[in-house]
Amino acid sequence: MEEKVVAPRPGRSIQVCFFFNAQRHQLLHGIATAAALARTPGFDVHVVSPSQAHIDYARQAVDRLGGAPVSFVHARSSLLAAGMRRTGSVVPPKVMSLALLAPWLKRFDAIALPERTSILLKRMGVRHPSFIHLDHGAGDRAAGFDPRIRHFDFVLMAGPKHRERMMAERLIRPGAHAVVGYPKFEAADAVRDPDWRPFADARPVVLYNPHFCTLGSWQPCIEQVLAAFAGQDRYNLILAPHVRLLDGDAARTRWGALLDRYEGHPRIHIDRGSDRAIDMTYTTLADLYLGDVSSQVYEYLRTPRPCLFLNPHKVDWRDDENYAHWHFGPVAESADGLIDAVDRAIADHPRWRAAQAEGVARTFLPGGGAAMAASAIAGHLAHRTHAAPVAPRPRRRWARASRGVVVPARRAAMILPLVFAGWMLNETITPSFSRAAGSSFVDDAVAAHRVTLLRQDMASQRESDRYDPAEIRRATGIAMPALPAGWTVGDSQLYPSSGGDIVQLFLRTPAGDRVSLVGMRVETNADAQPVLANRAAERIAYWENGEFAYALVGTLPPARLLTLASAVARD
Known part of the structure; x- marks a missing residue:
């Protein structure tokens, strides 16, 4: 019996990440489901991979599946790129990607995975999202019935063969799985050239x-x-x-x-x-x-x-x-x-x-596919009572622009020694690497600031000192404030987040202060008067103006940062 889908609360957008952390073949096991879920009201779907080639292929697949409002996110860093060069593989080492991206992945309500290694994210402190296992192949080999499947919150299967065996091996629980057919058929039929020989x-x-x-x-x-x-x-x-x-x-x-x-x-x-x-x-x-x-x-x-x-x-x-x-x-x-x-x-x-x-009939549910898989995921997530509210974001036209998520080099340098020491075999991630408490907007503002500092030190990264608030508003819908007299722009960038686009300016004041100004359409606990927050070495003065939030980020003394923020807020 098909589960009745309960719609999300009004104004509530459920954020779902389809994370592809392995070779490209696994992408076809989830991309049609991602597209179908993205067409479901109340869900924001993000297709994420550390491989730009995977993201390009995913975009092409969604287009050929008829289009859908999917956000495509290339999760990149110089260390992940170095890992790919060292191995010659099409993706970085899986555990390296997980360690670097774990803090960013915490923000999602659900993470859908076509492989099992990434369930290590739970041991890295990523505990809020519901982990959904996407069927990766429909064969008979024992590897397809990996004991790690039991650690997923919800499991999709292609047919009764898998359900019977997984139940017998206690890999799935009643009410936490669904037999949905084989969405890869739809994806593969859409992307391949039927006339090639x-x-x-x-x-x-x-x-x-x-x-x-x-x-x-x-x-x-x-x-x-x-x-x-x-x-x-x-x-x-x-x-x-x-x-x-x-x-x-x-x-x-x-x-x-x-x-x-x-x-x-x-x-x-x-x-x-x-x-x-x-x-x-x-x-x-x-x-x-x-x-x-x-x-x-x-x-x-x-x-x-x-x-x-x-x-x-x-x-x-x-x-x-x-x-x-x-x-x-x-x-x-x-x-x-x-x-x-x-x-x-x-x-x-x-x-x-x-x-x-007979074997095919037991392996693939007749009439199943991506729509059934998306409906099963929507039903599972709509019934979760512990999902934290996520700030609503405006729906966009289909085929969203691809963005990149850049992992700060300092965070990577802290995490990688732990990875190579094998800590994940015995310990959960230490609190020092968890996301800081408080507003996710503040965390996003700090992340954008750190990325831009990294860009300043990389000769290969081209900076953009052009600042046109009208152009930014036309492109993103974000109204950025005018700058006080004498302030200069060293770089301007657009970054993604699960809550919406982030506009970031790297600024220098006439007195030589270096700060980032970040703008985003989001609600915070601030008002028109800037308030102060701290994240590691950074201080953040943030405020709201209408439907937008702004933050000034830097390492200045608190009084100086609040003075500068007040000057921007007044203008």
Whole structure:
């Protein structure tokens, strides 16, 4: 029975972060749900990733899904960029991203995740948001039933197969989960090019899709597979391993020479990690699936077709639920005689068709998808009684501008030694790294000030000293005050936050004082007379004028800062 959705209180906007902290394939498991939830009144949806490429891909996906009022946020820092360069990966190390972003992520009412590592955020002090687990694949391997799932507040699943097993393993609780179908189908159908083909001829296409785990067939079989298909002329081969298999400099270096030998072969197409390896291009066009333990076999079997599985590790699989999909086609103990095995698998496919159809029906809820997933999330969040009120923000036109969240270098320098010391294995985050108590506007103002100080020290960051209040109001809706005579602008920036856009000016007074002026459309506990707050080394004088709040941030003595703030407030 579908849960009735209770609308949020009037003026209450529920802030939901879809956080993509791993390789790009996981984005397709959540982006259609994010778009559907963003279209639901009362919800503000933010798609966040430490990878700019992920954000660009997410924006494209939402556009092709018909558009939605989603905020796209690139969570960036020089340290995260350095982590990506060091590993050669498309994303920084997961735990590094979590440690740096934890303070910022606290502000959301919910964080939706297609992976389990990020549940470490709870141990890093991120306790207010409801953590929602998005179904990441729909396979049978034990890794899909990770014990960490039980730490999520709400769990989405593709079909009854997962629900039954998760209930049996006590990974989910009654009332804290929903079977919603497989939203990736909608996302993949929207983003891929249905007319693209890797081969000009009409030979049957075999897709070899090995998994990256130790039970996969890549290492013991890849050379034989390539040699076998290069030595025949009846089949075309697409080699598209799981995108994690060749992610990183070490893996690409280790296997590069072998793959280079077959690159350009007229009957072999090698994909080392393109978007086609994740958007179901290959599972849709293939005539036979050759693989091992990847959940992509179920995406391939959306339309029943021949399968052949490789078991070079001699696993005793027949009564093991982790290998249930191996009942959908023949299983070969090695890659010897591979082409003959492909011939037999195609000829004998009618023998396996009924099992394939039954397996798919238990794996994917018919009629489910992104709308059902979004409705389940909305129902869960609308019933939460402990969600703190969030300042309302005006709805925008669909396809919001992409912003960046910059992690202050000083905060990163404090956190990273703890990460590399392994503190997260035994301790929760220490209070000194928690968000300061008090107004979130004050915290956002300090964060903007710190980022701008960092920009001042980076030669690569171009500063903008142009200040046009009328232009700012047209672009953001934020009315910025006029500056007292003699004040000069060193930099002006627009930053995002879950509560709305933040305008920040880096200013110098005639006496040489360096301060930041921050403006935002938000309610605080201040009035027209500036009041003082403290955050670590910074002092903040903040006030309100109509529907806008302003703050002057710096390290000046309290009396001096209040005097300057009063001068701005009067003007």
